[in-house]
Amino acid sequence: MQSSSVAVVKPGDERYAPLTASFNGRWGAGTPDYVLLPVTADEAVEAVQHVVDNGDRFAIHSSGACYEDLLTNRGVRAVVSTSQLTSVEFDPQRSAFAVGAGISTVELYRKLYEGWQVTVPAGAGPPVALAGQMVNAGYGPLSRQLGQLVDYLEAVEVVVVDNDGRARKVVASRRADDENRDLWWAHTGGGGGTFGLVTTFWLRSPGAEGDDPAAQLPAAPQELILSQVAWSWDAMTEEAFSRLLKNFSSWHADNSAPDSPSVNIFSALKPRHVSAGEFLMSTELDAGTPGAERLLDEFLAAVNEGTGLTYRQERTTVGWLEHVTSWIGLGGDGWEGKGRFKAKSAYLRTAFTDEQLRAMYRHLSDPGFDNPATMVEIGGYGGAVNAVGEQATATPQRDSAMRLLYLTMWADEADDAVHLAWLRRWYADVYASTGGVPDLRGTGDGAIVNYIDADLLDETLNTSGVAWHELYFGSAYPKLQQIKATWDPRDAFTHALAVRRPD
Numbered sequence: 098m099q100s101s102s103v104a105v106v107k108p109g110d111e112r113y114a115p116l117t118a119s120f121n122g123r124w125g126a127g128t129p130d131y132v133l134l135p136v137t138a139d140e141a142v143e144a145v146q147h148v149v150d151n152g153d154r155f156a157i158h159s160s161g162a163c164y165e166d167l168l169t170n171r172g173v174r175a176v177v178s179t180s181q182l183t184s185v186e187f188d189p190q191r192s193a194f195a196v197g198a199g200i201s202t203v204e205l206y207r208k209l210y211e212g213w214q215v216t217v218p219a220g221a222g223p224p225v226a227l228a229g230q231m232v233n234a235g236y237g238p239l240s241r242q243l244g245q246l247v248d249y250l251e252a253v254e255v256v257v258v259d260n261d262g263r264a265r266k267v268v269a270s271r272r273a274d275d276e277n278r279d280l281w282w283a284h285t286g287g288g289g290g291t292f293g294l295v296t297t298f299w300l301r302s303p304g305a306e307g308d309d310p311a312a313q314l315p316a317a318p319q320e321l322i323l324s325q326v327a328w329s330w331d332a333m334t335e336e337a338f339s340r341l342l343k344n345f346s347s348w349h350a351d352n353s354a355p356d357s358p359s360v361n362i363f364s365a366l367k368p369r370h371v372s373a374g375e376f377l378m379s380t381e382l383d384a385g386t387p388g389a390e391r392l393l394d395e396f397l398a399a400v401n402e403g404t405g406l407t408y409r410q411e412r413t414t415v416g417w418l419e420h421v422t423s424w425i426g427l428g429g430d431g432w433e434g435k436g437r438f439k440a441k442s443a444y445l446r447t448a449f450t451d452e453q454l455r456a457m458y459r460h461l462s463d464p465g466f467d468n469p470a471t472m473v474e475i476g477g478y479g480g481a482v483n484a485v486g487e488q489a490t491a492t493p494q495r496d497s498a499m500r501l502l503y504l505t506m507w508a509d510e511a512d513d514a515v516h517l518a519w520l521r522r523w524y525a526d527v528y529a530s531t532g533g534v535p536d537l538r539g540t541g542d543g544a545i546v547n548y549i550d551a552d553l554l555d556e557t558l559n560t561s562g563v564a565w566h567e568l569y570f571g572s573a574y575p576k577l578q579q580i581k582a583t584w585d586p587r588d589a590f591t592h593a594l595a596v597r598r599p600d
């Protein structure tokens with residue numbers, strides 16, 4: 098990059114390793130010839146122009162938290178990292194918070210809270226940046242109460258590449274009269290690294306009024322009540338296990354309408370493999386909710402009802418910021434050192450079917466497998482998420498009640514085949530009646546693009562006849578394809594699981 102101020106990081110530079118490493122140890126580090134590290138939007142334009150002019154296949158990086166090898170793939174010869182774009186400021190012109198794409202969600206929570214005591218319903222996890230989480234339809238513990246992260250996207254600045262190969266920055270907003278509105282729409286769940294490179298997100302509550310910064314995003318909770326419940330596998334029978342999962346899923350199916358009085362409750366049930374000895378359910382709610390303790394007691398009673406099980410519970414009240422900035426790691430306590438992982442996902446609209454429950458139990462109680470770092474996290478969803486129309490954003494899954502993350506982690510490369518095969522068998526068995534993947538608009542509603550899973554491309558694993566893009570984007574896909582053709586006519590931004598232009 099002669100005569101440019103954009104930092105170029107090459108092998109041998111101490112910044113190279115962290116900028117090319119995947120959070121998933123399975124992928125290790127990438128081997129690009131160089132990484133470009135813009136610190137302004139104009140530098141981001143220069144960086145994209147450079148990789149396009151060079152004809153280098155490139156990837157976009159913000160944190161490397163992606164589950165698949167989009168960053169580290171050996172075909173990637175250059176990386177443009179937005180990890181240095183981390184500012185947070187209030188933009189009075191848009192009456193919205195202008196946030197650098199590369200900021201971690203944890204740092205965003207801190208800055209929004211310390212500056213204005215506001216927040217957004219993003220996820221947990223210190224490594225994760227806002228960029229990938231936003232454009233891939235991220236969610237977090239406040240989503241039932243506040244909605245999807247993308248519902249707070251007022252505008253986005255994107256570096257796009259024209260048909261003539263010229264990189265330029267464009268601002269696209271949700272305003273009905275914005276001629277670039279479709280580009281904004283594509284960034285409300287249409288996937289990362291697909292339409293352009295995001296430099297800035299403007300965040301604002303839908304329908305916010307006035308110019309007081311503190312009124313433009315939801316007030317953050319002051320304190321949370323946290324409940325951690327543990328069930329032992331010792332006393333577990335198939336009947337009790339199934340009843341527990343049925344209760345949890347039925348409760349969510351019944352309490353996920355936007356006007357449900359229980360949307361303040363966020364819970365994640367995390368059945369682990371029997372070799373873990375026990376499994377947990379973490380529940381949290383705003384301590385300021387009227388009758389909070391009673392609501393929590395009623396929820397726990399509903400989940401445990403008729404199981405005949407006893408459980409251990411720890412209940413505490415903690416400051417909200419303290420909670421969202423401290424994190425126990427992917428999977429939970431005790432999984433440190435198990436850096437290699439595979440994840441799969443599903444939306445769930447209804448209670449589990451009996452067939453699904455049998456498959457869950459069969460695999461999680463499998464005596465022939467021995468990995469305690471294996472679980473399915475069944476997280477509450479819906480509520481305010483479901484108040485938004487199917488077409489309003491590129492996240493059409495607006496009547497689900499839960500999001501499922503199937504996860505197994507391990508330490509050694511030599512064990513890859515065993516753990517991958519086991520997780521794949523489990524998932525295929527849970528969805529056996531629908532081709533090994535969740536159905537669309539039935540019990541399930543496809544899979545979660547934020548927990549990206551290349552297996553969906555593989556017709557030996559996805560035998561449903563439903564393409565990966567339908568499972569991720571559902572009814573939004575044809576429109577996403579049109580937007581791709583308009584805004585990325587040269588297919589400059591692409592990877593294995595990116596929206597394709599129409600044939």
Ligand SMILES: Cc1cc2nc3c(=O)[nH]c(=O)nc-3n(C[C@H](O)[C@H](O)[C@H](O)COP(=O)(O)OP(=O)(O)OC[C@H]3O[C@@H](n4cnc5c(N)ncnc54)[C@H](O)[C@@H]3O)c2cc1C
Pocket residue numbers: 120156157158159160161162163164167168179198199219220221222223224225226227228229230232233234235236237288289290291293294295296426427547548
């Ligand atoms: C430990 C951990 C915890 C997580 N917790 C949650 C959670 O609570 N809730 C949730 O919803 N998800 C969660 N996730 C999933 C996470 O949100 C996704 O993996 C997300 O895509 C990561 O985004 P990133 O920018 O940090 O990662 P990266 O690997 O840097 O990027 C991921 C994708 O986004 C694209 N991208 C990155 N930056 C830009 C940009 N500036 N412009 C355009 N495209 C870009 C990349 O091309 C890539 O396709 C978690 C993941 C991990 C590893």
